Amino acid sequence: MQTFQQYIGGAFDDGSARFESIDPATGQAWALMPEARADDVNRAVDAAETAFVSPEWAAMTATQRGKLLMRLADLVAEAAPRLAELETRDTGKIIRETSAQIAYVAEYYRYYAGLADKIEGAHLPIDKPDMEVWLRREPLGVVAAVVPWNSQLFLSAVKIGPALAAGCTVVLKASEEAPAPLLEFARIFDRAGFPKGVMNVITGFGPDCGSVLTSHPKVAHVAFTGGPATARHILRNSAENLASTSLELGGKSPFIVFEDAELESAVNAQVSGIFAATGQSCVAGSRLVVQRSIKAAFLERLKEKAENVVIGPPDDMATEVGPLCTEKQRQHAQDLISQSIDRGARLVTGGTLPDRDGFYFPPTILDCSDAPEAPCVTEEFFGPVLSVVDFETEADAIRIANDTRYGLASGLFTRDLTRAHRMIRAIRAGIVWVNTYRAVSPIAPFGGHGLSGHGREGGLEAALEYTKIKSVWLRTSDDPIPDPFVMR
Known part of the structure; x- marks a missing residue:
């Protein structure tokens, strides 16, 4: 059987344990996957946090981040046939669809590569004549991206692309049902030239992996695609770290x-x-x-x-x-x-x-x-x-x-x-x-409400999901500050 490894801190390893992945076309095991447990999750989050504050990433300009994403897009396009083959083998999705979809996934990374240096703040026409006030958009921090097995390269791109464009770092949890394509994607990402730990790829089961990740105190945001039942667990877990969430939960359209x-x-x-x-x-x-x-x-x-x-x-x-x-x-x-x-x-x-x-x-x-x-x-x-x-x-x-x-x-x-x-x-x-159906583009956001979740993926709106606002006040007067007991 083929074997795959997880990707933590820029290095590949076998994980705490192994489990078999089943080929849906035959019902038989075809590959061994790394099973991440709490220690692996902690290492991945620590690697992402270290990368987030490191000069190699934190001091990188938005334009430089965009160039790395463009390089990643080219590598994904080049590897699309191999990724499509793995997704078909591990999920049972037909090769006609995986080939076309993964080739298009590169366009999502290209879109966010171009958007990286266009995530702007704002100048405020403040009502105080001796003040200049502006808003900065800054990255949230470590993002836990949790994706299902269906359309996983696409559903990862709409999280990884905007998160990295905004300056965040990522721990990507692939579905334990069919993780092969994303574990292979980690090898492609490794060649793109990002600093170590900017993205980490793991897979594993709920209590020992997913729950540990989404409740981790160093995780600032959880981006999840899946079902409402799992989303409820994630929301409960996020009460531990007060992480923000974006949830895409399917529908009955x-x-x-x-x-x-x-x-x-x-x-x-x-x-x-x-x-x-x-x-x-x-x-x-x-x-x-x-x-x-x-x-x-x-x-x-x-x-x-x-x-x-x-x-x-x-x-x-x-x-x-x-x-x-x-x-x-x-x-x-x-x-x-x-x-x-x-x-x-x-x-x-x-x-x-x-x-x-x-x-x-x-x-x-x-x-x-x-x-x-x-x-x-x-x-x-x-x-x-x-x-x-x-x-x-x-x-x-x-x-x-x-x-x-x-x-x-x-x-x-x-x-x-x-x-x-x-x-x-x-x-x-x-x-x-x-008068059409099932059309997508990196330019257009998608998402829903109710049991379909909240937040948006795709478009500028997705990039803003991974930023926080900082208000900056600059006093322009050289006069002494007036009465200190009165709020300005």
């Missing part, structure tokens, strides 16, 4: 289709929104909210496409849907489908496990128009399962779209421009895609 929509585009976008990445996406369009007058026609086209999706080995370029990452996920999907059918949902297609090794699950559609409270409508599957609810009026569409505890993403298909603007204002979500 509505995909709204009006009768005037261009149906072929809407169907293709819905396929992308729920079946691409085998549905393992935080922005998966998992709730189809379709106008009743076109529901039958829309479902007919969608069912045909779902049943013709190519399910196969994730390393085959012809494959469109690969396995889920873990057996636990597959069982979760089966359980929710059974519960939903018991509550009145109707199986349109899918739901039956294919006869093959690995954690495969077929594209599945459930008609829940008569069961709007079924678990498949309210709970996140993190798999290729679509729940369908119909509506009659625009007001119905808004009510159904907003009937969720989540608030991350949404899709809207209509050719009526005035309706589109009304819907954009009414939908409670951090992202609204109109």
Whole structure:
């Protein structure tokens, strides 16, 4: 089996223990991973804190930080094929997607490389004539970046890029489910020329690794992507260090289709929104909210496409849907489908496990128009399962779209421009895609509210998440200070 190492203080080591990583396409172990425990976590945080205050990093200009990030971007682009191969092997994501996505990840580092010396303070028009007052934006300190296994190079870039651009240092915890790509990324980072300890990469399990990291007294900020249950633990842990947090927690995104929509585009976008990445996406369009007058026609086209999706080995370029990452996920999907059918949902297609090794699950559609409270409508599957609810009026569409505890993403298909603007204002979500879906860019922030978390990743807003404001007061008068017992 292949073996991987953790990266602490600019050096690689085996960690306190080892554990096996499972290939989702076969269900068999394929690699040995380093398991970080409390001592490893403490070493990583200490290395990051030492680097944060060291002259090699703290005295570096923002422009110099940007040049290092640009070098990192070039190295990521160069290594994209190897990283894509590892992500496909360790997570089961199809090579078509990992290859394209990781190649684009380099653009995130380039964006933040250019932004590094453009994180500005401000001069205040203060109401005291003998004072000059300005604001400085300064780095927060040590950042704990905790990422899941899905889209992990991307989800790391939207944390590492802005954090380093702002001048922070990072301890990156890769998911224990499939850490190989990020442990390999550490080797690429090591070649970029950053001072030792500026970034550290570990992986491990909750109590001995994640909890120790997020509650560590030297951690200033926790940037987390994952589920609400883990986020609650992180918030409790942050009570120990009073670290600020940014939380991206997934969703149950509505995909709204009006009768005037261009149906072929809407169907293709819905396929992308729920079946691409085998549905393992935080922005998966998992709730189809379709106008009743076109529901039958829309479902007919969608069912045909779902049943013709190519399910196969994730390393085959012809494959469109690969396995889920873990057996636990597959069982979760089966359980929710059974519960939903018991509550009145109707199986349109899918739901039956294919006869093959690995954690495969077929594209599945459930008609829940008569069961709007079924678990498949309210709970996140993190798999290729679509729940369908119909509506009659625009007001119905808004009510159904907003009937969720989540608030991350949404899709809207209509050719009526005035309706589109009304819907954009009414939908409670951090992202609204109109006549498209699942589009991203380093320039555009993303994030949500409710059970989808808080804070933003991507864009200038993300860089500001990693800074703190310092107010500077400079008295310009040479006159003696007036009455010392009166506040100025």
